[in-house]
Amino acid sequence: MEKQTTIKDIALALRISISTVSRALRDAPDVGEETRKAVKALAEELDYQPNKLALSLLKKQTNTIGLIIPNLDWVLATMVKGIDEVALEAGYTVMVCQSNESFGREMVNTKRLLESLVDGFIISVSSETTIFEHIKKIQSKKIPLVLFDRVIDSISVPKVRLDNLEGGKIATQHLIDQGYKKIALLAGPENLNISNERKEGYFQVLKLNKQKADKNLVIHCDFNQDYAYMATKELLSMKNRPDAIFAISDRLAIGAMLAIKEMGLKIPKDIGLVGFNNEPIAKLVTPNITSVEMFAFEMGKATAKLFIEMLHGDTDMSEKEIIVKPKLFIRESSKRGVNDKP
Amino acid sequence: MEKQTTIKDIALALRISISTVSRALRDAPDVGEETRKAVKALAEELDYQPNKLALSLLKKQTNTIGLIIPNLDWVLATMVKGIDEVALEAGYTVMVCQSNESFGREMVNTKRLLESLVDGFIISVSSETTIFEHIKKIQSKKIPLVLFDRVIDSISVPKVRLDNLEGGKIATQHLIDQGYKKIALLAGPENLNISNERKEGYFQVLKLNKQKADKNLVIHCDFNQDYAYMATKELLSMKNRPDAIFAISDRLAIGAMLAIKEMGLKIPKDIGLVGFNNEPIAKLVTPNITSVEMFAFEMGKATAKLFIEMLHGDTDMSEKEIIVKPKLFIRESSKRGVNDKP
């Protein structure tokens, strides 16, 4: 790395003091017209770039946001895109760190970003995260923090999240409306709120419709497509097998679909299927899959906006929560004409 | 943000000089046992964290890598994961910036990361990038730089890339081997080497097999699935329509597939189809799609390793090029039994 030009170099060359150079460069009012021009000309010529490190050290501000996410699947990548967009606009650079669904990595990431003196954090926790000391540490240092998507209820910071309960409800209700009588659930990791809230929605709707909730029909598959595949095989081998499956993510739904097909059953005739996230893939498989849209890009943008608001504003926003409403996209996998009912 | 503990605080509290504190903290040999213990104990108690900014300013090293990529689609996200993995291991933090396939954004990103004084750059250029001043600027400052995936031939820096020529060849040869006689090409952006090299492979193999290369059968679709859809519709409406399509990416192949199906033609019987990237989606659609694997995760890791090698090593590596061999995964979309031939 070559030596960068500094204001000192300019000062020396022009035989003036560095403070004058600094002023000229920043268009301060109290600097001579001549000097200003000379300084700017030379700065241009030497390709002077202000040293951000020095500035950050002085101002205690890095214009950097630490973003910690569990992975880079389609949903998160889309959210990151939204966050990035808004952050860039506002003059911030985002440091994206993947925890890989590992609690340990999440802690390491937090530690590093803390050391890097990011101006604040935007976090979606890993599926392993049940201890929140690292989050609390951020809070105790009074560093701005926004949680999104996979949030932690017990921690009081601004949040952006989907109305997952509602998502679980509309998916389940839709299956019931289509005449399915025995709906299984492929749930996500047990300690993840997004999974549990969707599950809760499922249970609530079953109850509302006087369908019996059967714990044997609920299987936790993390977010692993292969687990979903195996779980579905088991479900469909039961003596009294379910006639529909609600999967907590599209990847799980795909796993289920593969199993269903392999067992020679027809979707949606024999088995109804609904996924979650509305990833592009949902409408590309055959039959295409009914899914709950979560507006990931918009959620990302909202998150970054909230973060920046928090950074600049002075009001306490720790109770602020933006809740995005999900929307069901109905496709072939769950559309059962009356005649199709067994 | 609360005030962080500094060595000064510790020095003051212990009534010793800051240099002694500095030494004690870094386990320098020339420091009294007593002092060392006292310092460390207090540091622990006050939760002292060294200020990276100050260190970076001093050492002119930020332990940060600037990563500029055109988007976060599956392939890139997978590569990023690989890069991240290796970088983290080596003690570097990655700043991911998306150019969104925009040349302007790519320049802005470069400028910002340059200002942020990243220790080096890892870049995959946008599809709009035909001018390389920003890249040359990085070089002229002697800042380490590695190009990957979408590299620039005319620039002499270490590169990690796929053997795209080979990829184009094996895909085309496979279609010919399956008895297809008139193969169309859905190409990518015109000024992107990865697209052109694959195209070149296609032409070479056609020639080798004495099939006539027909420019009307080559359509540039950027990486836009909808364009591919429309292009395919046109191709298949020709009086003498092609009997196979080689798409430069899986997304384009999907676009083609949708068009083919919509026109009531059968894959692979009427039309053979081969994609590129081997994304998960390739094996999930029906029929599943033959595709060229590019080992994105491994490529990402190799890129980061090369970068770090460059950073630490002192030898000139500007001519170093790691070329990954692609591999064809044959699936239903192109398997035509002898009997299927028209």
Add this chain to the structure above:
DNA sequence: TTGTAAGCGTTATCAT
């Protein structure tokens, strides 16, 4: 073994 002081690149507060 410990302390002093200069320096990394910049801004801000005083003087002049």
Add this chain to the structure above:
DNA sequence: ATGATAACGCTTACAA
């Protein structure tokens, strides 16, 4: 209008 100086947090000769 310009300059000198302290400060941001840390390391590192050089002194003591």
